[in-house]
Amino acid sequence: MSSNIYDTWWQQALTNKYELACASLVIMVMTLAISWYKKTTTSSLAPLPPGPKGLPIVGYFPFLGPNLHHKFAKLANHYGPIFKIYLGSKLHVVVNSVELAKVVTGEQDENFANRDPHIAGLATSYNASDVAWAPNNANRRHLRKILVHEVLSNANLEASNSYRQHEVRKTVKYVYDNINTAVDINEISFSTVLNVLTKIVWGKGLAKGSKYINLSNDIRKVVSGVVEIAEGLNISDFFPSLARFDLQGVKKKMEGQMKQFDRIFEKTIEERISRAEVRGKVEGKKDLLEILLELKDQKTGPSITMTQLKALVVDIFLGGTDATSAMVEWAMAEILRNKNVIKKVQDELAEIVGFDNIVEESHLPKLKYLDAVFKETFRLHPPLPFLLPRAPNQTCVVDGFSVPKGSTIFLNVWAIQRDPKYWDNPSEFIPERFLNNERLEKWDYSGTNPKFFPFGSGRRRCPGIPLGEKMMMHILASLMHSFEWSLPTGEEIDLSDKFGIAMKKKKPLVVIPSQRLTNKNLYM
Template sequence: MSNIKDELTPATLLVTISVVILFAILRYKLRVSSKNSPPLPPGPRSLPIVGYLPFLKADLPKQFTNMARIYGPIFKFYIGNKLHVVISAPELVKEVSRDMDDIFSNRFLTISSSVVSFGGQDIAFSHNWRKLRKIFVQEFLSIKNLEACTCFRKDEVRKTVKNVFGKLGTTVDVRKIAILTEANILRRMVWEDSTDLGAELEKVTSKITELLGRPNLSDFFPLLAWLDLQGLERALKIENSKLDRIYVRMIEDRIKYNSIMLDDGFGDEKKKDLLQTLLKLKDKDDATSLNITQIKAILSNVIFAGTTTTVTLIEWAMAEIIKNCNVMKRIQEELADVVGVNNIVEESHLPKLQYLDATIKETFRLHPVSPFLLPRVPSQECKVGGYTIPKGSIVFLNVYSLHRDPRYWDNALEFNPERFLINEGTNKCDYIGNNFKFIPFGSGRRVCPGIPLADKIQMYMLASLLHSFDWNLPEGEEHDLTEKFGITLKKSKPLLAIPSQRLHDVRLYA
């Protein structure tokens, strides 16, 4: 065999030297570029392998707020090999959610979220979210459809008032009555003819919600994900399979029902609910086509996001209102003026209830249901606040810190609805994120699409409960506003309160 040196012809040697020189130049340029590029945000030191994980506490919203005071309005930390960035200033939130919204439009899909969203096929996590969101808003949350469903909301809220009236002088779990009312409203809007599945659905979704609130180590250490050390993925798959079977029954029943209606000559005369509308888009040969998995994922969006957000807000609002007697008095005076003491609350009254609206906004300020919103993941390396944010980082918008920052809010920890009244001179705050100091539902193109419905239901339910009843804590019970962070930021203990009759005419409770 000939020597390798003998095989190196002058041409081969020239090519080899050229490649080596080229690699050296590229390496030098990368070093220079790295030195000239902005640094990563500041942050605490991390331990090998686990990163900052051992130092994270259960009350993450407060911990991140305290860390922002130390490291500034944008800081980083590692969990495993994943870089997390927390943003706590309005101007930086604007950069992420408006100026570079296209880059930050993707969400961090956890293993648990992947299970519940049928592999990221829903509005929140799908890469095709624009199409799904457009269908959802146009077909479910249009002004026409919301008005058509007014009767559902009225029926269920009146049932709740009647139910509470039957418990006068006894302890009522506010969270439970809110869950029941909200769930029944959404079920009737989504699949009006399948109410027999309500109890089974509520049991399954309650378990899934509880599992979603648990942190999963597999998200931060992908190499260990196959072990599912905490058993969360297995547990969620079991519960989601139950949910899937419910959806299959609902869909089969609706297809059968539609066929019967068509055979009887009724066609499309019956008002469509969301499920019927989505099924009409199934396998269409155009851009609006949906498959069965996407339909199931959208149904889950409505059930989980719709119920969780509104119920949590109502419980926090009632807790603050009961604690602040002057606030309750002013709300009830407004209700007496707008609604009247010999009348029941109608949705037509809601736009006139400015103080109640301010109270709800103040509740969202002090107790944001989603204190970090859904974490975002940049699709490319970018710069925020003068710092480099690498592609694939997990970015939190710290709503909790923004809403309690004394630089933007006078007496920031005080519950004071007056700050949201327009005639008090405060810059107007809405729910669509135009004021970056107040973003309970997010901002930009990924702002929560369910705002119109959530606003109607929470206003209507609170107005009806406060117009019909006076509320007090049980004797000897102290006001408790401690928080529990999970899938949402909810009260650590359920709100138990005692209602008493407020309206003289008992027929108003029927």
């Protein structure tokens, strides 16, 4: 009976092909709609943000210039506070306003707390085993706690004060030995910071007779190599299907640098273990490496793996050197191009430090104007114009637009900190704006003020702020207090920038020092 009914229905359907086609189409559409609805959240019903049209396959790539932050700021002026852009096969969403930054880093911070690591970042972080690139999970939070407690706590920052003071004095002596000779501010700042970090991690280095006598030089080669490789765009980051071919050799080159780093690690770890066996674990202050090795060997309580240990140390070096030296250079360039700013900086140093004294860390909290100079420098020249890219763990709605899971999120801090809606004369260098308490706003690096967050905000805010701030202030205060500075004949200060792992000056700041303090002993 049922077979006859089926046959009758089929014969009737065949006699009316139009109705059959309509019914099939309706069933197909309904099936696809139900399937799509199940696979997405309600938020995906919102439209994607507006954005420029690109070309098939390559997206908007052919229309980009070398400085993405400049291009994205122009696109924001055209498309608004949030826009989408396809770079290769990947969808990027760029957030360009204070209000929407608060949504991403505050209201929906947990949804946007994951990273979208690029290939270079994965290589240097041992496949996201660090703090910077790791997913937002318990492992990352545990590593961050270790970093903050063992390196960046007030007690440990105070304990490493002697390292910073010693290295800054070495830098002052080096500059004094090169009086009336042009020096590269970025280079000498980079060296100072790197030497400090090396001592924090490895103490005073290796024992005499070690094959690795000059540890700083070995680390410098690796860090400089990593920075150089990571400077440009890697096509494989935007065409994941091509990543296995490593067309530009970025992965291979970066893995080569990390092998060098591993070799240094193996030697130093071997030396630390033998040192601990000889002296026991009670003699002298432990360096960071010894502390981390103890955590690795811990049988109970929190512990870390060797891979995490190495990734954490790499974070310290890469996060602390390139950006810090770049900001010292930017700040000094802005100071030297404005005579009024020079006078205010040096008058404050004369009052707080005095001409018969050297700059010490105890002076730094009192240098209010120099602090404002740095904040204004970070406002105009944030080291990471888009911070590190985020990735939503689920499809979200921001400002009425859908931000799909799997997309890459850029927080355009460079544009936000130049928004004329919130900043008077936003392109001008005016440190006094950070000394104005009329608005009673909190101007610091904590990320709680969405108008000013050069180190990020929310769960993924940079943890290295306390150490970086001390290093920058100490280096620049010492250079400005100990020397007068002039440009080589015929040169002018160029504030053009270039996009890279940290936003740097396109043309390095090369200036000539002359003695400012009368007592030559202050340079020794």
